Amino acid sequence: MRLVSHSTQKFTLTQHLCSLIKLSLHVYLSGKNFLTIGGAEHPAIRLLDLRTGGVTHTLVGHQHGFVIPVRWSPKQPFLLASGGSDGTVRLWDVRRGKACLASLDQHNTASREQGGWLTTTNTAHDGVVNGLEFTSDGLHLVSIGHDEKMRVWDLESGLNTLVISDLKTNVDDQVSYGPVIRNQHRMEVLPWITPPDMCHLPLVYIPSDDAEILCFVLHTGKLVQRIRGMKRNARGRVTCVAGRAECQVVSIRFLDLQ
Numbered sequence: 593m594r595l596v597s598h599s600t601q602k603f604t605l606t607q608h609l610c611s612l613i614k615l616s617l618h619v620y621l622s623g624k625n626f627l628t629i630g631g632a633e634h635p636a637i638r639l640l641d642l643r644t645g646g647v648t649h650t651l652v653g654h655q656h657g658f659v660i661p662v663r664w665s666p667k668q669p670f671l672l673a674s675g676g677s678d679g680t681v682r683l684w685d686v687r688r689g690k691a692c693l694a695s696l697d698q699h700n701t702a703s704r705e706q707g708g709w710l711t712t713t714n715t716a717h718d719g720v721v722n723g724l725e726f727t728s729d730g731l732h733l734v735s736i737g738h739d740e741k742m743r744v745w746d747l748e749s750g751l752n753t754l755v756i757s758d759l760k761t762n763v764d765d766q767v768s769y770g771p772v773i774r775n776q777h778r779m780e781v782l783p784w785i786t787p788p789d790m791c792h793l794p795l796v797y798i799p800s801d802d803a804e805i806l807c808f809v810l811h812t813g814k815l816v817q818r819i820r821g822m823k824r825n826a827r828g829r830v831t832c833v834a835g836r837a838e839c840q841v842v843s844i845r846f847l848d849l850q
Contacts, residue, residue, distance in 0.1 A: 744811065
């Protein structure tokens with residue numbers, strides 16, 4: 593893999609380091625920092641220096657399996673999020689010796705004040721987590737998993753924002769943007785969230801395995817649009833969505849499974 597700067601300076605990652613980031617890649621470039629994080633076939637996360645190709649940090653916290661999505665916060669340069677095959681979504685501060693700040697809990701059973709952010713039984717999804725994205729203001733994180741649910745997390749409180757407590761039955765009724773999401777492939781899912789100043793209600797566009805893009809209201813879970821760019825009989829999936837706020841244009845990438 594070769595990265596080229598605007599000044600034509602080239603940074604090359606060795607074949608060995610490329611093997612560490614098979615499943616996903618997210619680059620952070622700011623000032624003197626040229627760091628990339630990548631999901632790989634093991635539970636540890638490695639941060640790579642693009643100037644030297646060396647490993648600068650190894651983040652250990654996911655219990656087993658592999659890590660697929662890894663994302664840098666757009667507002668806090670040392671904060672990143674990761675999702676694993678162990679069903680957890682973890683937040684990390686790479687400046688700290690014990691870098692793992694939280695393992696998010698889909699049931700909101702314990703708060704940060706109660707010491708529940710790093711409880712070993714916390715899970716964000718009932719299955720592999722293969723999609724993450726921060727909102728542009730850095731206040732919320734969206735996660736997607738093989739349980740075919742999407743969750744929105746308040747990063748100040750660490751809470752799953754769409755858990756609505758049913759006081760009569762004492763059971764959490766989880767609004768989970770379903771049941772129309774189809775997500776069973778191991779490949780990373782890349783959603784797109786509209787910036788706060790683009791729409792009256794922030795929207796999130798979610799790729800789906802059935803060749804559709806699903807558009808939800810971010811903070812209510814209401815499905816507002818289904819976009820299909822392939823024929824009904826095509827066997828393909830949407831792999832990512834990207835947008836330009838100023839033009840209100842959505843770009844789509846498909847993977848043909850035929």
